[in-house]
Amino acid sequence: MVLTTRAIVLSAIKYSEADLIVSCFTEQSGLKSYLLRGVLKSKKGKLKASQFQPLTQLELVANHRNKGSLERIQEAKVSHPYRSLHTHVVKSGLVLFLSEILRNSIQEEEPNKELFQYLEQSLHWLDHHDSIANFHILFLIKLSAYLGFYPDASSIDLHYFNLAEGNFQKNAFGVYSEKGPQIATFKAFFGIDFDALPQIKLTKKERAETLDLVLRYYQLHIQGYKQPKSLLVLNQLY
Incomplete structure (x- = not known):
């Protein structure tokens, strides 16, 4: 099921050479974990590793299969750019x-x-x-x-x-x-x-x-x- 939801990043862990496993608390589906393939090396992809810093607030378009496995994010954008949380x-x-x-x-x-x-x-x-x-x-x-x-x-x-x-x-x-x-x-x-x-x-x-x-x-x-x-x-x- 593809849905749009707000989300807060809880963690991002490197997986293999270029992938991230990201844990988010989403407004629509609670706690979800996502596999982001190639995000650490891709310069032209829709997803950027910088979007998944701890406690970043995002708006996601994600595919939730709800089968207990890692889900997929199709699109992500920062919904609330912080002024100081990641720089102070x-x-x-x-x-x-x-x-x-x-x-x-x-x-x-x-x-x-x-x-x-x-x-x-x-x-x-x-x-x-x-x-x-x-x-x-x-x-x-x-x-x-x-x-x-x-x-x-x-x-x-x-x-x-x-x-x-x-x-x-x-x-x-x-x-x-x-x-x-x-x-x-x-x-x-x-x-x-x-x-x-x-x-x-x-x-x-x-x-x-x-x-x-x-x-x-x-x-x-x-x-x-x-x-x-x-x-x-x-x-x-x-």
Whole structure:
């Protein structure tokens, strides 16, 4: 079936000498993987390797056979050219980290238009703003809502956060209960939007500890979770 759909590139892996295997989250069909033959050597083809950088937003004309195999892209064009995401040093490092997280987190081949819209809007905000030091933490917390495991904040005034249960508790319960400064920092990200991020002032150590808490939460709630390889680079940038 040939269809036109918006898509966000999650990864592009070299296959043989001139091919790419590209993973995209599409608006119409969810997660899809495509084989792009000869794209690394072709200068006259319709598809260019530069179109498939991480988190690039595309409009695709693709042939989806939906048989569990690699699909084919007939045409692709960038639907939202970024101003800074692939040229700003810090943002490009952040893009690599977020694309790894999304590749590990989005696993279903089914449409999720609310999630797609969230990703579009979030990336647009990141592209157009400079106060981004805490963006990835809020992005991941909000993303968990679309993935089905957003923390229960109804008792946010309590001192402990249970990573396994995903809620705040009065007392420690089990090995996954956390208490301390990182929990207080974690709480600051609830009930805000991206425009409020500059109000959260964190040291490098506080930011790293809060991110570690969020990633451990993801590890407990995503089957087959893999620690992102770009985390070390991200911590150095921030």
